[in-house]
Amino acid sequence: MKYIDLHTDALTKEGVRSVTAETLERGECFLQCFACFTPRGGLGDALSLCGKFDEMCALCGFRKVRRAADLGGGGIHALLTLEGGEALEGKAENLALLHRRGVRMMTLVWNFDNEIGTSHGTEESFGLTPFGQDAVERMGDLPMIVDVSHGSEKLFSDVAAWSKRTGIPFVASHSDARACFPHTRNLTDGQIRTLADCGGVVGLNFFDGFLSEDRSAEGQRAALMRHARHIVRTGGEDVLALGSDFDGIPENAYMRTAADMPRLFEDFGEIFPPRVVEKIAFRNASRLLRETLG
Numbered sequence: 001m002k003y004i005d006l007h008t009d010a011l012t013k014e015g016v017r018s019v020t021a022e023t024l025e026r027g028e029c030f031l032q033c034f035a036c037f038t039p040r041g042g043l044g045d046a047l048s049l050c051g052k053f054d055e056m057c058a059l060c061g062f063r064k065v066r067r068a069a070d071l072g073g074g075g076i077h078a079l080l081t082l083e084g085g086e087a088l089e090g091k092a093e094n095l096a097l098l099h100r101r102g103v104r105m106m107t108l109v110w111n112f113d114n115e116i117g118t119s120h121g122t123e124e125s126f127g128l129t130p131f132g133q134d135a136v137e138r139m140g141d142l143p144m145i146v147d148v149s150h151g152s153e154k155l156f157s158d159v160a161a162w163s164k165r166t167g168i169p170f171v172a173s174h175s176d177a178r179a180c181f182p183h184t185r186n187l188t189d190g191q192i193r194t195l196a197d198c199g200g201v202v203g204l205n206f207f208d209g210f211l212s213e214d215r216s217a218e219g220q221r222a223a224l225m226r227h228a229r230h231i232v233r234t235g236g237e238d239v240l241a242l243g244s245d246f247d248g249i250p251e252n253a254y255m256r257t258a259a260d261m262p263r264l265f266e267d268f269g270e271i272f273p274p275r276v277v278e279k280i281a282f283r284n285a286s287r288l289l290r291e292t293l294g
């Protein structure tokens with residue numbers, strides 16, 4: 001079954017990777033989002049990863065996606081994203097520069113506060129800064145998809161208010177459900193419903209530390225089913241997508257590489273009708289990309 005994965009850190013992973021041309025092919029991937037991940041790095045580091053993305057696409061024959069019209073046809077599609085808005089170095093004009101280099105989605109913050117806003121686990125804090133508000137407005141215009149994974153609850157609600165005002169959906173590209181496992185990186189039921197109301201999607205994250213205490217293959221399989229079922233029950237069947245976080249996380253005993261994805265869809269088939277499995281794997285993320293990429 002073809003699928004779309006909203007997040008991998010494969011561009012920055014050293015050594016053996018879970019996401020390669022070979023594993024994507026075996027997993028029947030349609031589109032993989034590749035993040036420029038430069039924690040505490042600057043614009044220069046982000047731009048050099050944009051270059052690395054271009055080289056990888058040329059070498060592996062991936063089809064680069066920059067607009068909705070690029071989503072047709074066969075082969076493996078690749079979409080460039082950025083994880084951590086500190087790469088803007090506090091200058092809004094750098095958004096346009098990164099957009100010209102192909103970046104089409106930005107995770108506003110990583111695991112620390114930056115010029116744009118506040119990270120998860122800092123709930124008493126303020127959300128989007130005035131600079132962050134301006135950056136999000138500009139992202140809507142470019143367009144560049146706004147990603148709230150890693151964000152604080154206040155940052156999430158500030159982005160949701162922008163989304164409701166403009167009608168532009170946003171995403172949590174790699175996050176799980178807090179009702180199933182208590183972690184500040186996971187989404188509350190209210191956040192899942194808000195994302196659904198705004199036409200956004202949640203990318204299911206394969207990090208065992210967000211899923212369950214039981215790190216065994218069977219424990220992780222059961223946990224992924226539990227989180228997926230809960231997100232669909234809470235936000236409806238149009239909200240769930242995939243955000244593996246492969247190569248940004250330690251190996252998951254159940255989902256080790258992109259080549260394991262067909263097994264996930266087989267297991268989803270035990271708890272969801274085929275229509276819903278196809279929505280999770282492909283249709284929900286595809287709709288989101290078509291609506292936002294212009």
Ligand SMILES: [Zn+2]
Pocket residue numbers: 083149150174248
């Ligand atoms: Zn991340």
